[in-house]
Amino acid sequence: MPMADRDNVLIQIQLPAEVDRIKLVRPGVEAAARMCGLSLPVARDVVLAIDEACQNIIVHGYKGQGTGEIDIMLSRHEDGLLTEIRDTAPRIDPKKIVHRALSDLQPGKLGTYFMSKIMDRLEYLPAPGGGNLLRMFKRKDQSS
């Protein structure tokens, strides 16, 4: 997983952790992914993955209380797009993050599956100073 570099930053967004704010992020993420050389379908997949990550922070991290903030930074790298998402919610245990089996048809628990299916690399880390840092990397598709 590459490290973020200020020179490579495409977009940096801070939003209140509220459900009606996630949609504001989507156009910027899609445009940044396209600038990074991802095809439109792949860029839209990345939008979904980041959307799901924000949802998890709002619903599970901040417990839907409408408090806290989410910081999103997308940066361009030679072989793909790095996404870093920070929150100040209580630290999560990555081992407890599970998605349901797809064969078990039930509503919910699909968000983390989408994230892991779409992104090539994904890691949950403690954020410096508290909270969580989610790093996700998406390689450019072969045709890009």
Next chain:
Amino acid sequence: MSEAMTNNANRSVIHLSGEIDLEHAPQIRKVLLGAVGQGCWILVDMAEVTYIDSSGIACLIEALQLARKNGADLGLVAVNPQALRVLELARLDTVFSIFPDLTSAVRKSA
């Protein structure tokens, strides 16, 4: 996001439009579950849905399960490539009945 519904004895058609996401999922869930009746097809017209996420998918799954529990079914109509991609990612494209247009959906549910 908006929704509208038309009914007859055999089926309810729900027209969804806009973004079916975490913000709008509670409203969509209410509409879908409210439309599920005994032995009645639910057709969800998604032609004007511009975005769907796991929250929207959860609403569709819950409505499908309730419909089938009631001896009915739920079909998705005119699903655009973007929404279809999300269904495919979750391998739900083979779980839901998906129709290219309302005419074929109505024929099937007659």
